[in-house]
Amino acid sequence: MSFYENFLSETHKMFRQTAKRFALDEIRPNAHAWEEAGEFPRDLYKKAADAGILGVGFPEELGGSGGGPMAGVMVIEGLMHGGSTGVAAGLGSLGIGLPPVVQSEDERLIDEFARPALAGDKICGLAITEPNTGSDVAGVTTRAELDGDEYVVSGAKMFITSGVRADFLTTLVRTAEDKHGGLSFLVVETDREGVTLSEPLAKHGWWASDTAEIGFDEVRVPKENLVGSEGGGFVTLMRNFQNERLALAAYGVATAELAYEESMKYVKEREAFGRPIVGFQVTRHKLVDMHTRITAAKTFLYQVASRMEAGEYIVKEVSMAKNIAAELAVDVCYEAVQLHGGMGYMRESLVERLSRDARLLPIGGGTQEIMKEIIAKQMGI
Numbered sequence: 223m224s225f226y227e228n229f230l231s232e233t234h235k236m237f238r239q240t241a242k243r244f245a246l247d248e249i250r251p252n253a254h255a256w257e258e259a260g261e262f263p264r265d266l267y268k269k270a271a272d273a274g275i276l277g278v279g280f281p282e283e284l285g286g287s288g289g290g291p292m293a294g295v296m297v298i299e300g301l302m303h304g305g306s307t308g309v310a311a312g313l314g315s316l317g318i319g320l321p322p323v324v325q326s327e328d329e330r331l332i333d334e335f336a337r338p339a340l341a342g343d344k345i346c347g348l349a350i351t352e353p354n355t356g357s358d359v360a361g362v363t364t365r366a367e368l369d370g371d372e373y374v375v376s377g378a379k380m381f382i383t384s385g386v387r388a389d390f391l392t393t394l395v396r397t398a399e400d401k402h403g404g405l406s407f408l409v410v411e412t413d414r415e416g417v418t419l420s421e422p423l424a425k426h427g428w429w430a431s432d433t434a435e436i437g438f439d440e441v442r443v444p445k446e447n448l449v450g451s452e453g454g455g456f457v458t459l460m461r462n463f464q465n466e467r468l469a470l471a472a473y474g475v476a477t478a479e480l481a482y483e484e485s486m487k488y489v490k491e492r493e494a495f496g497r498p499i500v501g502f503q504v505t506r507h508k509l510v511d512m513h514t515r516i517t518a519a520k521t522f523l524y525q526v527a528s529r530m531e532a533g534e535y536i537v538k539e540v541s542m543a544k545n546i547a548a549e550l551a552v553d554v555c556y557e558a559v560q561l562h563g564g565m566g567y568m569r570e571s572l573v574e575r576l577s578r579d580a581r582l583l584p585i586g587g588g589t590q591e592i593m594k595e596i597i598a599k600q601m602g603i
């Protein structure tokens with residue numbers, strides 16, 4: 223047993239085991255076909271809900287699976303054995319879309335949106351990014367103006383995970399001029415008149431997850447769809463970013479581990495100059511570097527998740543964990559492809575896919591540079 227397993231309870235390990243079993247049975251045999259097709263079957267949401275992993279981190283009384291930040295890390299670690307970050311991220315889009323709804327404690331919103339999403343019957347996305355606004359999230363310009371009992375929503379969102387298939391989007395809108403205090407969350411059902419969903423955007427990686435551009439042309443939404451209070455959107459967003467960034471750190475470490483394991487197998491089998499390529503010192507050193515960095519990053523990730531589970535609000539450490547894990551995944555995947563030689567460049571090899579998928583990690587959920595700005599601020603510089 224590795225020493226970082228000391229951070230885990232039996233329940234944590236059970237979450238990981240359940241997710242791994244699900245990934246090996248349901249995802250791994252289909253991952254290549256789903257990646258090439260650019261989507262996975264919709265009923266996978268239901269299957270994941272029935273397996274007890276879709277709603278990790280959400281209360282069981284709402285149909286969630288319970289568990290806290292560490293359980294979330296465990297489910298990602300398990301799901302990555304499916305070999306497709308796209309599938310895992312597509313299934314996980316409710317993990318970023320639902321928290322504002324659940325935290326609002328609004329019974330109507332919870333019954334109409336959270337429960338069906340946690341049951342795998344509705345697909346939920348989080349719509350923050352816009353064509354002209356990404357890192358500067360408070361620059362959102364999609365407007366929602368109250369007209370009688372309805373908000374009228376106009377604007378556009380960009381790069382929205384699960385956006386093509388989503389039944390509803392937890393959408394960050396501008397309800398007043400104040401840059402930060404003028405932002406609010408609104409649930410927008412995608413079948414409302416005036417909503418246009420793009421075709422899935424063609425991407426570098428994450429092929430099995432759909433990513434959409436979404437237009438809102440004077441979309442009328444009942445004012446009861448407001449999530450929490452008007453003007454409370456920015457604070458809610460910042461709080462929930464911590465869980466999203468922890469999840470991305472978990473994807474990074476799990477991606478690196480998978481690429482490392484694939485490489486270890488390959489270098490023992492593949493021969494060159496009359497011996498397995500693991501026999502070359504340079505190969506061994508690459509594997510040593512991978513293993514060393516994974517061990518350090520995983521220990522830090524587990525420590526951060528444990529502290530979050532204990533209720534600490536640790537913005538600096540979460541941002542560091544995301545950056546460490548994102549860089550780790552990109553670097554380890556690069557070396558994994560290199561160790562596979564020509565085979566590493568082929569679509570049939572897992573490391574080829576992982577290397578493309580990993581590239582999202584320093585970009586999504588707040589870029590590497592934005593994480594550094596946050597860390598600098600916390601350092602007082």
Ligand SMILES: Cc1cc2nc3c(=O)[nH]c(=O)nc-3n(C[C@H](O)[C@H](O)[C@H](O)COP(=O)(O)OP(=O)(O)OC[C@H]3O[C@@H](n4cnc5c(N)ncnc54)[C@H](O)[C@@H]3O)c2cc1C
Binds near residue numbers: 595
């Ligand atoms: C596959 C995928 C899935 C996504 N899913 C979602 C989703 O579900 N919901 C959602 O809302 N969004 C989603 N996004 C959007 C993602 O969060 C943004 O792409 C990301 O936050 C960066 O924003 P941007 O693309 O506008 O880049 P920009 O903000 O335009 O940044 C461009 C470059 O400038 C740098 N930069 C910007 N500001 C600074 C600064 N102050 N200091 C230093 N450098 C800076 C950035 O770090 C980056 O390198 C997704 C994106 C992708 C690719």
